[in-house]
Amino acid sequence: MITLDDDPFADEILVDPVPLHRRLRDAGPVVRLGRYDVWAMARADEVTQALNDPETFCSSAGVGLSDFRKETPWRPPSLLLEADAPEHDRARRTVTSVLTPKVVKTYRDTFAREAEKLVATLVERGEFDAVADFAEAFPLKVFPDAVGLPAEGREHLLPYGAMVFNGFGPRNHLFTEAMARGAVAREWIAEHCRAENLAPGGLGARIHEAASEFTDEERALLVRSFLSAGVDTTVHALGNAVLCFASYPDQWARLREKPERSRAAFEEVVRFTSPVQTFFRTTTREVEIGGERIPAGEKVLLFLAAANRDPRRWPDADTFDITRRAAGHVGFGSGVHACVGQMFARLEGEVLLAELARRVTTIELAGEPRPQLSNTLRGLASLPVRVR
Amino acid sequence: MPKVTYVQPDGTSRTVDATVGHSLMRVAIDHGVDGIVAECGGNAMCATCHVYVDPARLDDLGPLCSDEEEMLDCTASPRAATSRLSCQLPVTEDLDGLVLRLPEEQL
Numbered sequence: 001m002i003t004l005d006d007d008p009f010a011d012e013i014l015v016d017p018v019p020l021h022r023r024l025r026d027a028g029p030v031v032r033l034g035r036y037d038v039w040a041m042a043r044a045d046e047v048t049q050a051l052n053d054p055e056t057f058c059s060s061a062g063v064g065l066s067d068f069r070k071e072t073p074w075r076p077p078s079l080l081l082e083a084d085a086p087e088h089d090r091a092r093r094t095v096t097s098v099l100t101p102k103v104v105k106t107y108r109d110t111f112a113r114e115a116e117k118l119v120a121t122l123v124e125r126g127e128f129d130a131v132a133d134f135a136e137a138f139p140l141k142v143f144p145d146a147v148g149l150p151a152e153g154r155e156h157l158l159p160y161g162a163m164v165f166n167g168f169g170p171r172n173h174l175f176t177e178a179m180a181r182g183a184v185a186r187e188w189i190a191e192h193c194r195a196e197n198l199a200p201g202g203l204g205a206r207i208h209e210a211a212s213e214f215t216d217e218e219r220a221l222l223v224r225s226f227l228s229a230g231v232d233t234t235v236h237a238l239g240n241a242v243l244c245f246a247s248y249p250d251q252w253a254r255l256r257e258k259p260e261r262s263r264a265a266f267e268e269v270v271r272f273t274s275p276v277q278t279f280f281r282t283t284t285r286e287v288e289i290g291g292e293r294i295p296a297g298e299k300v301l302l303f304l305a306a307a308n309r310d311p312r313r314w315p316d317a318d319t320f321d322i323t324r325r326a327a328g329h330v331g332f333g334s335g336v337h338a339c340v341g342q343m344f345a346r347l348e349g350e351v352l353l354a355e356l357a358r359r360v361t362t363i364e365l366a367g368e369p370r371p372q373l374s375n376t377l378r379g380l381a382s383l384p385v386r387v388r
Numbered sequence: 389m390p391k392v393t394y395v396q397p398d399g400t401s402r403t404v405d406a407t408v409g410h411s412l413m414r415v416a417i418d419h420g421v422d423g424i425v426a427e428c429g430g431n432a433m434c435a436t437c438h439v440y441v442d443p444a445r446l447d448d449l450g451p452l453c454s455d456e457e458e459m460l461d462c463t464a465s466p467r468a469a470t471s472r473l474s475c476q477l478p479v480t481e482d483l484d485g486l487v488l489r490l491p492e493e494q495l
Contacts, residue, residue, distance in 0.1 A: 096455075101435050101462040263495070267427070328417065328429045338431040346427065 001292055003032040008040075008278070008301070009169045014373045017277060018318075021306035029290025036065060036170065038280070038299040042306035044313035044330070046290045050281060050302055052335040057281035057300060059337060060084040064168030064280055064376075067299060074167055074179070075186075079218060080225050080340065088336065094214070095222060095340050098206045104343040107146055111347060114142050115355040123359050123387060127366050130383040135239035138352050143230050146344075147223075148202020149192055156185035161232035162374065168280065169375020178374075189227055193220035226341070233275050234345050236372075236379025240273035241266065241353060243383055246363045248320050255322060259357040265322035266349030270331035272320045274305030277378050279333070304330045305378065360387045390484035394421045394439075397492045406479040412488065413437040413475035423490035430475040435462040437474040440489040446470060448482050465491030 004027060006020055007013060013020050024031055024042035031040050041047050050057040060083055062068040068077065077083065079091040118138055122128050136158065144154050163182035166174045191197055194216075198204035204223045211219045245252040255265050283298045294300065308329045309317045332339035339345070367384030389405040394416055404419040406412065416424040416437075425436035432455040441449065449472065452460070456476045460467050474488065 093454075096433070097458070100458065101433075325417070327426045330429075332428070334429055335431065338428065338433065340433075342428060343434060 001030060001032060002027040003034045004040075005034045007035050008033065008303075009172055009174070009375050011174075011373055014375075014378075015371055017305060017378065018309070021303055021309060024303060025306055025310055025312075028292070030292035030294065033301065036299075036301075038065070038301055039294055040301040040303065041290070042303040042310075043290070044307040044310040047302050047304065047307035047330055048334055049289060050300065051330060051333055051337070054084060054088075054336050056284055056287050057302075058084045058284050059088070059281060061282035061299075062168075062280065065170050065299065065301075067282065069282075069297075074163075076221065078225055078228070079221050081229070081337065085336070091214075091218075091222060092336065092340065094211045095207065095225070098203060098210050099340055099344065101343050104347055107142070107344075108347060108351065110145075111142050111351040112355070114138065115352045118352075119355045119359050126388070127384070127386045130242040130385045131235075131239045131372075131380050132382065134242060134352075135235050135237075135380075135383075138238065139231055139234040139348060142348060143234070143344075146202060147204045147226055147230070148199030149204070149227075150197070150199075153188050153192070156188040157227060157231045158235070160185040160189045161228060164228045165232060165276075165374050165376040167375075168278075172375070174373055174375050189224065190220070193223040193227065195219070198223070229339070230341050230344070232377060232379075233339075234348055236275035236377050237266070237270055237273070237345065237349060238352065239380045239383055240275060240378070241269040241349065242363065242385060243369055243380060244269055244272065244320050246365050246383075246385060249362065251320055251322050252357075252363060255353065255357045256361070259354040261322060262354035262357060263346060263350040264326065266346060266353055267326040267329070268320065268322045268324060269349070271308045271314075271326040271329035273378060274308050274329075274331050275377055275379055276331065276333075276339075277305040278303055278376060304333070362388045390479060390481055390486070392479070392483060393485075393487045394423070395487060395489045396423055397490060401487075406483065408479050408481060410479050411475050412439070412477040412479060412483075412486075413473070415479060416474065423494065424474060425494040426475060428475075432456055432459050432473060432476055435459045435464070435473065436494040438463040438465065438491050438494060439472055439474045440468055440470045440491065441472050442487040442489075443470050445483075445486055448480075448486070449477055452476075463491065464493040464495055 029046045159182040162178045166178035195208040285296045311317045332342040364386045366386040369383045370381045372381035392406040393403040395401040406415045413426050427436045428434035
């Protein structure tokens with residue numbers, strides 16, 4: 001088996017992870033990352049297999065580099081993300097009962113109205129930052145509204161998310177900086193997971209109702225999952241979408257032809273750019289996968305982004321094509337831990353991209369896009385664009 | 389290999405070889421059968437791989453689990469007594485000759 005010495009969490013790799021992902025896939029179905037003494041998988045087959053075998057590739061030892069059995073996590077573990085059966089399943093059922101496709105559909109009209117307002121303002125301005133003014137502005141309005149958070153304090157959501165997602169990596173400068181920046185957000189987040197601070201009828205309040213068999217503390221942790229995972233991920237997907245369309249005007253033309261393609265287009269953005277790049281699992285037993293043997297108790301880094309561009313699985317994997325059938329990618333994960341908010345994210349992407357396609361003929365870069373480096377996410381810090 | 393037929397709402401149909409162990413959703417996707425969206429990739433989260441099963445064959449399929457039961461209430465086209473989510477239906481040799489009707493809408 002091949003050992004690679006690359007650091008997947010180094011700045012120069014995170015700026016453009018695609019070449020490393022290619023090398024990882026080509027090195028074999030299972031490789032060693034010498035730097036961190038962990039295993040890695042980057043091909044679609046093995047990544048999907050591992051995600052769908054939670055009994056072997058477990059989450060309760062943490063889905064970051066840190067092994068919760070040996071180190072104390074920086075915050076109480078998530079009841080969803082960092083848990084295994086049977087506790088996980090109980091929490092998961094409760095949250096899915098609140099986030100069914102039927103419930104998600106009830107937000108469509110509200111999202112469409114907000115999308116109309118936002119896009120109209122941006123079209124009038126002509127030039128704007130597609131990260132702050134578009135990709136952040138939309139989810140930071142519709143998501144906290146849906147959860148039932150007050151208007152004040154929402155600026156804490158992104159720094160908190162940055163802590164969570166950098167927290168899955170090694171203790172590098174990204175980790176340290178995110179923890180320092182996010183420290184002030186922790187108290188606000190903790191307060192706004194409590195029932196008394198969540199508007200009646202919102203998703204947060206509904207979680208509290210649906211989770212009546214849980215303790216107060218557990219119910220707050222379930223809401224925390226929304227606040228941790230619901231914003232940064234969507235923000236990055238939307239920012240990446242604008243960059244994709246500015247870079248591939250032929251694809252923008254195709255979406256303009258039929259704005260109702262926006263849902264499929266958003267799916268392709270998630271496959272092609274994988275806003276969530278990686279997650280760790282920990283082996284519960286010795287396992288043979290891809291012809292290699294991994295011992296029990298080992299950390300395994302799953303490269304979702306690399307799997308989504310695996311030519312063994314995807315024809316023209318490195319081509320951004322909004323007409324492809326992108327379903328089956330692992331950008332939202334797969335199996336029992338698959339993103340519980342994925343239908344919500346799709347609705348946000350579908351509605352906003354469709355509105356943009358109806359109002360905007362061309363999207364051009366008006367400056368150099370600046371990446372936002374993260375130990376887990378791939379997205380942009382700023383993206384100056386001009387629209388007509 | 390068992391053969392399975394997918395019938396579109398307009399009556400056109402395609403019969404394909406179904407790999408044992410794969411789900412009937414995956415069989416449709418792998419053969420490029422239209423009308424199965426399967427957004428969530430088979431996690432019983434999106435209700436976009438809805439099918440109507442030939443009533444005579446319903447008993448050949450496994451029972452509904454609670455996730456599928458809940459998700460069937462979220463289908464875009466009306467739920468019927470024969471409604472199932474194809475991602476939750478693994479292919480077995482017994483399913484040879486199965487006919488699945490596809491709904492008007494999945495989204």
